[in-house]
Amino acid sequence: xxxxxxxxxxxxxxxxxxxxxxxxxxxxxxxxxxxxxxxxxxxxxxxxxxxxxxxxxxxxxxxxxxxxxxxxxxxxxxxxxxxxxxxxxxxxxxxxxxxxxxxxxxxxxxxxxxxxxxxxxxxxxxxxxxxxxxxxxxx
Numbered sequence: 001x002x003x004x005x006x007x008x009x010x011x012x013x014x015x016x017x018x019x020x021x022x023x024x025x026x027x028x029x030x031x032x033x034x035x036x037x038x039x040x041x042x043x044x045x046x047x048x049x050x051x052x053x054x055x056x057x058x059x060x061x062x063x064x065x066x067x068x069x070x071x072x073x074x075x076x077x078x079x080x081x082x083x084x085x086x087x088x089x090x091x092x093x094x095x096x097x098x099x100x101x102x103x104x105x106x107x108x109x110x111x112x113x114x115x116x117x118x119x120x121x122x123x124x125x126x127x128x129x130x131x132x133x134x135x136x137x138x139x
Contacts, residue, residue, distance in 0.1 A: 001055070001097055002064060002094060004064055004065050006063045006066075007061070007072065007104060008063060010052060010061045014068060015044070015045050015048045017126050021089070022034070022035075022044070023038060023039065026089065027088075027089045028081065030120065030121040030123075030124070031086070031118065035071060041058075051075075056075070056076045057073055057074065058073060058108050059072075059073040062085075062087070062096065064091070068088075069087060070087035070088055070097070070100065071085060071086050072084070072101065073085070074110055080116060081110040081112065081114070082114055083104075083115035085100065087100075090122060096128060097124070098127050
């Protein structure tokens with residue numbers, strides 16, 4: 001597990017980096033929930049600016065050695081807390097998601113909190129199973 005992972009509150013400027021991450025076709029395919037048009041930057045920024053302003057959403061930027069490598073967030077849907085995260089493809093398989101999730105769960109106190117992954121996203125399934133957050137996979 002990398003020990004140089006930090007979580008910081010997401011800032012508006014971070015959204016531009018997150019947008020670039022989700023343009024990767026393979027990463028976008030493995031995400032359980034994606035935009036209708038992942039190339040529409042204006043729509044992406046508008047959506048996530050609203051999330052930043054929502055006090056029920058805890059959105060954190062994941063950094064490794066002070067470089068943005070992903071995001072993680074708690075959100076509410078019908079009074080249930082959900083979890084989502086995205087790691088830039090070039091950092092997959094390095095334990096970043098597992099480390100970031102462990103740190104996030106220390107600071108985010110809402111319980112229960114659940115997360116699910118697409119059935120073909122084996123990497124995310126393994127991360128979530130380590131924390132026993134979900135055993136239902138979606139597509």
